[in-house]
């Protein structure tokens with residue numbers, strides 16, 4: 387099965403169009419506060435509409451994802467509805483009840499945890515009904531997680547994030563065995579500024 391690829395932190399029509407044309411499965415729009423990639427829900431809605439048009443032109447479906455962190459469930463649902471996304475990526479210490487509410491409101495959920503947090507939860511018997519994404523401790527920082535932190539990789543489909551780039555994505559997936567990857571920093575020329583060539587290179591390398 388082909389590796390699932392998400393390009394995150396998009397904030398311009400050019401980067402959206404490039405990611406869709408290069409074959410991304412999902413696009414991420416950061417609605418979390420205090421990131422160099424933060425966009426308003428209104429801006430995300432424009433980009434989502436643009437992306438859906440590009441995906442229609444390419445004859446395939448592309449998943450639109452809002453990335454949030456440490457925000458109240460009511461605010462998240464309202465922002466996600468305004469942005470017109472399919473899925474919410476919960477990237478903080480949100481309670482399971484928040485994920486339940488978003489699912490009940492019709493959104494897909496991606497549950498993002500640091501590898502350490504996941505290991506601790508799993509040891510306590512926790513299991514997620516949602517797709518799991520494992521990341522470094524500080525999301526969006528370009529920091530990789532090591533194999534030693536992933537002693538207990540999830541069973542089944544899971545998404546690897548944290549410090550991926552065109553140069554390391556194939557090796558990281560081979561080593562850790564994820565079914566999907568998510569990238570932000572590794573396809574940027576400077577913090578928050580996407581590089582169109584790196585987006586294409588990343589998707590090509592991920593699928594190689």
Ligand SMILES: O=C(O)c1ccccc1N[C@@H]1O[C@H](COP(=O)(O)O)[C@@H](O)[C@H]1O
Nearest residue numbers: 394421525526528547548549569570571
């Ligand atoms: O990208 C951000 O700024 C961000 C902010 C808040 C929560 C999550 C964020 N991004 C996510 O971080 C990982 C990995 O990013 P990187 O490739 O190491 O820069 C990815 O899942 C993004 O969705």
